[in-house]
Each structure stands twice: as structure tokens, then as C-alpha cells.
Amino acid sequence: MLSDRVVSQNSNVFLVLSGHVHGVGTNVDGNAGVKIDRNHGVVEILADYQEYRVPASQVWSEKVLPGGGIDLNGDGVAEYQNNDGIILGASFLRLLQIDVENATMSVDTYSPFLNNFGATEYDGSGRYNGAEDNFVVPIDLPTRTTTVVTDGLSVVTPTDAVIGISTVSSGWPASVRWTGLEQDRLYAWTATSSDPSGAVLGVVNQFGSLFRATAAGTDTVAPVLTVPDVAVTEVGSDFDPLTGVSALDNIDGDLTSAIQVLGSVDILTPGAYALQYVVADANGNQATALRAVTVTDKKAPVDPAEPGEPGAPGAPTAANVTLGTSIVSAGGELMLLGSGFDVNEALMFELMPASRSLGETTAEEDGSFATTVRVPRAVIAGDYTVSVIRADGSTIALPVTIVGESQGSESVLATTGMAAPIAVMVTALLLIVAGMVLVRRRRLDRQS
Numbered sequence: 001m002l003s004d005r006v007v008s009q010n011s012n013v014f015l016v017l018s019g020h021v022h023g024v025g026t027n028v029d030g031n032a033g034v035k036i037d038r039n040h041g042v043v044e045i046l047a048d049y050q051e052y053r054v055p056a057s058q059v060w061s062e063k064v065l066p067g068g069g070i071d072l073n074g075d076g077v078a079e080y081q082n083n084d085g086i087i088l089g090a091s092f093l094r095l096l097q098i099d100v101e102n103a104t105m106s107v108d109t110y111s112p113f114l115n116n117f118g119a120t121e122y123d124g125s126g127r128y129n130g131a132e133d134n135f136v137v138p139i140d141l142p143t144r145t146t147t148v149v150t151d152g153l154s155v156v157t158p159t160d161a162v163i164g165i166s167t168v169s170s171g172w173p174a175s176v177r178w179t180g181l182e183q184d185r186l187y188a189w190t191a192t193s194s195d196p197s198g199a200v201l202g203v204v205n206q207f208g209s210l211f212r213a214t215a216a217g218t219d220t221v222a223p224v225l226t227v228p229d230v231a232v233t234e235v236g237s238d239f240d241p242l243t244g245v246s247a248l249d250n251i252d253g254d255l256t257s258a259i260q261v262l263g264s265v266d267i268l269t270p271g272a273y274a275l276q277y278v279v280a281d282a283n284g285n286q287a288t289a290l291r292a293v294t295v296t297d298k299k300a301p302v303d304p305a306e307p308g309e310p311g312a313p314g315a316p317t318a319a320n321v322t323l324g325t326s327i328v329s330a331g332g333e334l335m336l337l338g339s340g341f342d343v344n345e346a347l348m349f350e351l352m353p354a355s356r357s358l359g360e361t362t363a364e365e366d367g368s369f370a371t372t373v374r375v376p377r378a379v380i381a382g383d384y385t386v387s388v389i390r391a392d393g394s395t396i397a398l399p400v401t402i403v404g405e406s407q408g409s410e411s412v413l414a415t416t417g418m419a420a421p422i423a424v425m426v427t428a429l430l431l432i433v434a435g436m437v438l439v440r441r442r443r444l445d446r447q448s
Contacts, residue, residue, distance in 0.1 A: 014139055252282050329402070354379055
């Protein structure tokens with residue numbers, strides 16, 4: 001059936017490999033059926049070693065008893081005799097090496113388990129002389145022509161045009177806005193990620209998501225995304241990041257089910273965690289929001305402490321501050337999450353040694369805070385420290401690296417089209433491992 005329905009009907013078939021029937025065999029058919037401009041040559045090879053038997057002494061050479069026999073379980077009693085044939089297919093493989101220039105194929109038979117290039121000795125029926133193990137056969141390649149038929153072809157030509165650069169922390173999305181697209185033209189893009197030292201970590205070729213730039217319509221209003229303020233929960237408690245979160249669009253209505261949550265909260269480990277919420281309407285208008293979640297240790301009853309001891313009234317507070325990212329662009333935003341501060345404690349933030357004020361905030365009733373500050377655009381790229389100044393004058397220093405000013409506006413969900421008739425733009429979502437993302441434009445030159 002295989003020969004009638006496949007081999008003889010398709011001139012591009014030149015090699016048939018088969019098994020199941022125990023044994024080996026080779027057949028060279030110079031005229032296997034359908035012709036185009038030549039006879040249809042096919043090589044047929046059978047190789048199946050299931051019934052080949054290997055002496056037990058070779059299979060378990062380390063378990064051979066001094067007086068003969070194979071002791072598998074170490075009890076001193078032989079389960080097999082040395083020459084008992086063990087059926088394991090002899091572990092032979094067929095190695096095929098094709099010489100395109102000379103139109104030949106070399107076949108080698110090899111067992112990695114036995115480190116042996118000959119299988120004949122293990123054939124209990126004694127059917128072969130060894131010539132079947134290693135041989136060379138002609139294959140029909142010199143006059144062969146190959147035709148590929150498809151209903152569409154896309155040719156992508158790389159360019160050096162940079163769409164934009166974005167710097168984010170590990171595990172966070174990076175995004176750039178791609179403007180100036182021509183309506184009805186096809187596009188593709190690639191993304192290159194690198195660490196702060198500039199070492200390239202990887203390249204993403206998004207050819208699987210080619211898109212055609214289209215007019216986005218007249219709706220330019222983003223959905224209204226409602227996200228609760230800072231959340232505080234105890235270790236081991238249930239926490240659903242979508243509780244109390246909703247999205248409502250002026251055209252599409254309720255989009256709550258379309259909200260994406262980026263980031264995660266380890267409910268078993270105390271600390272501050274950042275979540276980013278993203279939603280977009282059918283026209284590509286997007287809304288994003290950041291939220292801080294603090295996981296605290298479970299409260300346990302304690303004995304009254306002396307003043308000044310940890311836990312006593314007036315005792316120093318163990319304050320902690322975490323940055324949402326340690327790398328940020330000049331003009332970009334930094335998220336700060338804090339816990340362990342005094343109730344309603346006033347805090348100020350400065351960028352040192354530039355002595356630039358980044359703003360201020362006030363701790364909540366539970367001593368936590370979450371705030372976003374913006375790095376001045378005029379700051380020169382380099383290593384800096386964000387200084388958190390407490391009400392008593394003490395400070396907490398957080399290292400941060402500032403790179404060149406971010407290009408383009410921030411957006412997260414991918415979209416195509418134009419927000420107004422003047423321009424066509426698209427935002428691509430790039431989930432990267434870490435560091436800087438360099439997005440290069442790839443233009444689709446032709447589709448047929």
C-alpha cells in the first residue's frame with residue numbers, strides 16, 4: 001500500500017526506510033513508478049534487530065560469576081548462563097551519510113551499547129554474511145528538481161532602523177511605540193535584550209506575528225481601570241490580585257475579564273511585591289496601573305517589653321524599602337515600596353549625588369507606602385543612589401543605574417492602526433528576561 005499510494009505516485013520520494021519485519025534488506029529500484037523527465041529511482045531499506053540476541057555475558061559483563069553464569073541480584077545464584085541469548089535488539093542503529101555531490105548514501109550499522117559496527121554475529125538464524133551491515137548505494141539526486149507550492153509567501157528584509165529602546169527590571173514588560181507606519185503595509189520586528197554591561201542576552205524574531213497596519217478608527221478613549229490601593233496581607237492568607245479590580249470602556253463596556261496582571265506575589269514569603277495591571281479596548285487604547293502588595297508575618301502575642309526593646313512602644317522601627325527596578329531611563333519612573341515605617345511618617349526622596357529631589361510621601365496606618373517618582377530628564381547616565389529620608393533625619397540608600405532617556409511613550413499591549421488619521425502606530429509587548437530591549441524594524445517587502 002505504501003509503495004502504491006506514496007512511492008510510485010510521487011517522484012520526489014527517493015528513500016524508503018522500514019522495519020517491524022525482523023531482519024535486514026536493501027533494494028535499489030531504478031524505475032519506481034511515476035516519471036517526469038527521468039526514471040523514478042528509489043532505495044528501499046529494511047532494518048529490524050528485534051530478534052537479534054546478545055550473549056548474557058556481554059549484556060551484564062560486570063555480573064559474571066567466577067565459575068560462570070550471570071548473578072543479577074548479587075545473591076550468588078546465576079539467573080542466566082554466559083551464552084544465553086538476550087533479546088534487546090542488540091541496540092543497533094543505522095547511520096546514514098549522504099554524499100550530495102556524488103549522489104550516494106553510505107550506510108553504517110552501529111551499536112553504542114556494544115561498541116560494535118557489525119550486527120551479523122547476533123542473528124540467531126545465520127541469514128547474512130556481514131555485507132548487509134555497512135554498504136554504499138546510489139540515490140536519485142543529480143536530475144532531481146524540487147518544487148514548493150504555497151498560497152502565500154512573505155519575504156522579510158532586515159533594516160537598521162531602531163523603533164525604540166526601553167529599560168526594565170527582570171521579569172517586567174518592555175514597550176516602545178512604533179510610529180510612522182504606512183497603512184495597509186505589512187511589518188515585522190525583532191527584539192534584542194542585553195544586560196546593564198551591554199552583553200547581548202538573546203534575540204526574538206517575531207516573524208510569526210506579522211501584521212498589517214490599519215486605521216484604528218475614531219475611538220481614542222482608553223478604558224477606565226480601577227485598582228485598589230496598597231494591599232497588606234499576612235503570610236499564608238488567600239490573596240486574589242483581581243479582587244476589587246475592574247475595567248470599563250466607553251465603547252466596549254465591561255472589560256474586567258480582559259485585564260492582564262504582570263508580576264506575582266509570594267504569599268508564603270514576607271516582603272513587598274509590585275503588580276502591574278493592563279487592559280486595552282478593541283481599538284487598541286490601553287490603560288495601565290501599578291499596585292504594591294505587602295506580605296507580613298503573622299502577628300503573634302508577645303510579652304510586654306521594656307521601653308526601647310524591639311516591639312515596645314517607642315522602639316525603633318525596622319524599615320525596609322524596595323525599588324521596582326534597579327535600572328531606569330532618564331525621564332522614566334521608579335516605583336518604591338516600603339514597610340515598617342511609623343504611622344503617617346513623612347518621607348522624602350532624593351537622587352544622590354545629583355542632589356535632585358524626587359518627591360515625598362506619607363506612610364500608611366500599617367507603616368507601608370507605595371509611590372512612583374520620576375527621574376529628571378537632565379540627569380546624566382551613570383550609577384546613583386535613591387536616598388529615602390525619614391522624619392528623624394536617618395536615611396535608607398538604594399542603588400540605581402540611570403541610562404539614556406527612554407524613546408517613545410510607554411504602552412503594554414500590542415496593537416496596530418492609527419489613533420487619528422494623521423498617523424498609524426503600533427505598540428508591541430516584549431516580555432524579556434532582563435535589561436535593555438533594542439527593537440529593530442523589519443519591513444515586509446512582498447506578500448503574494
